[in-house]
Structure formats: structure tokens, C-alpha cells
Amino acid sequence: MSPALIVLIAIVILALILVKKSLVIIPQSETKVIERLGKYHATLQPGVNIIIPFIDSAKDIVALRNGRYVYTSSIDLREQVYDFDKQNVITKDNVQTEINALLYFQILDPFKAVYEINNLPNAIEKLTQTTLRNIIGDMELDQTLTSRDTINTKLRAVLDDATNKWGIKVNRVELQDITPPASVLQAMEKQMQAERNKRATILTSEGEKARMTLESEGNKAAMINQAEAQKQKAILEAEGEAQARIRKAEAEAIAIEKITEAVGKSTNPANYLLAQKYIQMMQDVAQGNQNKTVYLPYEATNLLGSIGGIKDLFKG
Numbered sequence: 001m002s003p004a005l006i007v008l009i010a011i012v013i014l015a016l017i018l019v020k021k022s023l024v025i026i027p028q029s030e031t032k033v034i035e036r037l038g039k040y041h042a043t044l045q046p047g048v049n050i051i052i053p054f055i056d057s058a059k060d061i062v063a064l065r066n067g068r069y070v071y072t073s074s075i076d077l078r079e080q081v082y083d084f085d086k087q088n089v090i091t092k093d094n095v096q097t098e099i100n101a102l103l104y105f106q107i108l109d110p111f112k113a114v115y116e117i118n119n120l121p122n123a124i125e126k127l128t129q130t131t132l133r134n135i136i137g138d139m140e141l142d143q144t145l146t147s148r149d150t151i152n153t154k155l156r157a158v159l160d161d162a163t164n165k166w167g168i169k170v171n172r173v174e175l176q177d178i179t180p181p182a183s184v185l186q187a188m189e190k191q192m193q194a195e196r197n198k199r200a201t202i203l204t205s206e207g208e209k210a211r212m213t214l215e216s217e218g219n220k221a222a223m224i225n226q227a228e229a230q231k232q233k234a235i236l237e238a239e240g241e242a243q244a245r246i247r248k249a250e251a252e253a254i255a256i257e258k259i260t261e262a263v264g265k266s267t268n269p270a271n272y273l274l275a276q277k278y279i280q281m282m283q284d285v286a287q288g289n290q291n292k293t294v295y296l297p298y299e300a301t302n303l304l305g306s307i308g309g310i311k312d313l314f315k316g
Contacts, residue, residue, distance in 0.1 A: 021053030029078045033059040033114045043110050059114050064121040075113065079106045079171060082121065086177070087129055089136040091144055098179040099136065102172075103128055103159070109167025117166045124163065128173075131158045141180060148175050 025048055026032060032044045036056050058073035064082060065072075082103045090096050103124065107113045117123050135154050136144055144151070152173050160170040 018053055022050050024049045024051055024058075029076065031075050031077060031110050032073055033061075033075065033110055035059050040111065040115070061114050062119045062121060069119065069121060075107060075110045077107055077110075079104055082124065083176075084125055084128060086179070087132070089133050091136055091141045092138060093140045095141045095180060095184060097136070097141065097144065097181075098177070099132060100176040101128060101132060101155075102174040102176055103170065104172040104174075105159075105163070105168050105170045107167060108169050112165065112167030120166065120168070123166070124159075124168070127162055128155070128159060131155055131162075141184065145178055145180075148178075151175060 024044060026044050026046045028046045034041045034044060034051055034056050041056060060071045060073050061075055062069050063072050084101050086098045086100045088096055089099055113120055132155060135151055152175060156170055156173045159173065163170055
């Protein structure tokens with residue numbers, strides 16, 4: 001191989017290296033900050049970008065990867081989530097509580113994220129911890145356990161305002177766990193159990209009260225229905241008795257008319273009927289106890305006269 005060919009091959013290889021160093025391919029949702037001779041030059045866009053080899057270089061930034069801080073020249077523009085370790089905070093009523101927070105943020109200005117802060121993830125973590133301590137320190141434990149949305153809103157507002165100069169947008173802050181001490185948990189459990197027993201007692205008494213009310217209303221309705229039934233029964237019995245008397249009176253009237261037609265106007269039909277009743281009474285007395293004493297009214301002679309009249313009637 002001639003020396004000229006070797007030089008040509010070396011030139012081609014060097015050209016390929018320079019071309020490779022000059023072309024920078026940026027994936028979508030990522031970017032790089034380029035410095036030229038140590039000074040900010042440009043922020044690369046997704047796609048193919050051309051830089052000057054050995055003069056332009058990408059600025060490294062600290063990023064959190066799998067829970068560890070690493071240096072990388074690629075800046076992720078997507079929304080990122082940081083899961084911070086549990087930290088101890090003290091509430092307003094002096095109760096030490098462990099809280100674990102999740103932070104969702106997004107880099108909007110890569111220039112500020114690189115040049116305005118040295119260690120961005122660590123700065124966000126420390127700022128979140130101190131802000132969370134301040135917010136929880138102004139609240140009592142019961143309020144802390146029931147006001148997660150309020151805490152999240154306050155924390156996001158403070159972080160968003162503080163990280164704005166770093167080119168960061170804090171989208172959401174979520175509290176994962178709020179863990180009070182074991183003694184407080186036991187006291188809360190006893191309190192909840194007492195509250196459950198109280199509610200159970202109240203519900204039982206209310207149920208008993210409702211049962212007694214319904215039972216009394218049922219008894220009242222039954223008594224009213226029974227009284228109404230007795231009333232209707234009495235009315236119907238009275239109406240039936242009245243109808244029976246009317247029928248009996250009508251029958252007696254018809255009988256009197258028939259007797260009048262049979263005996264004629266010379267004999268009083270009333271006497272006939274009285275005599276008939278007297279004879280029936282005497283038959284009943286005769287069929288009864290022989291030792292029974294019978295008292296005849298003073299006007300019995302008139303009845304006997306009526307019987308004689310009946311006798312004369314049948315003779316005629």
C-alpha cells in the first residue's frame with residue numbers, strides 16, 4: 001500500500017469522525033444546551049443539528065435516575081415525577097408525623113434549568129421538604145389528616161413560585177402517606193371505635209323509638225278500626241231490629257185485618273188477640289212446674305170475658 005493511499009484513508013476517516021461529531025440527533029421531547037468555547041451558544045431542537053466539533057460542546061445537567069443523581073447532557077422536557085423519601089414533620093399540636101410526597105414538574109426553560117441552579121433535583125427536593133414543614137407546622141394533626149387537598153394546593157403554589165426562576169413548572173403535588181406515631185394511631189383507633197359504638201347506640205335507640213311509634217300507631221289504628229266496626233255492627237243490628245219490628249208490626253196489622261174480616265165488626269179484634277195470648281200463656285203455665293205460683297192481673301176478668309166472646313164466636 002502506497003503512502004498516498006494511507007494518507008487518503010486517514011483523511012477519509014478523519015472526515016467521517018468530524019461529520020459524526022458535527023451531527024447531533026436530538027430525540028423528541030429532549031434537548032441539549034450547547035456551549036461554544038465555554039459560553040452559551042444555542043439550545044438544540046429535536047431532529048438533526050449541526051455543531052462545530054471540539055469547539056461546541058453540550059452542557060451537562062444533574063438528573064435523577066432510579067433514585068440516584070447522575071450527570072447527563074440530555075435534558076428531558078417531559079413531565080417528571082420525583083418520589084421523595086419519608087420525612088419527619090411536627091404539627092402545630094406538637095405531634096411528629098412522617099409524610100411522603102410526590103412532585104410532578106416539567107422543565108420549560110432549559111437555559112434557566114442549566115445556569116440558574118447547580119443541582120436541580122436536589123434543590124427541588126430540599127425546597128419541597130422545607131415548604132412542607134412550614135405548611136404542616138401551621139396545622140393540627142386532625143386538620144392535616146383531613147386536608148390533603150389544601151396542603152397540596154398550598155405546596156404547589158409555593159413551589160411553582162419559587163421554581164419559576166429555574167425554568168420549572170410544578171404541575172401537581174401529592175401527599176402519599178401521612179403516618180402519625182403508633183401511640184397516636186392507637187388513640188385514634190379507640191376514638192373511632194368509641195364513635196362507632198356511639199353511632200350504633202344512637203341508631204339502635206332510634207330504631208327502637210321508631211318501632212314503638214309504629215307499634216302505637218298500629219294499635220291506635222286497630223282500636224279505631226275496631227270501634228268503627230262495632231259502630232257499624234251496632235248500626236246494622238239496630239237497623240235489623242227496626243226492620244224486624246216493622247215487619248212484625250206489619251204482620252200483626254195484616255193479622256188484625258184478617259181477624260177483623262173473619263169475626264166481623266161486632267167483636268173487637270183486640271180482645272180476640274188478648275184472649276189468644278192469654279190462652280197461650282195458660283198453656284205454657286200448664287206445661288211448666290205445678291208448684292209454680294201464678295199471679296193474675298186485676299183485669300183478668302176482662303180477659304175471661306174476651307175468652308167467652310171467642311167461645312160465642314165459634315158457636316155462632
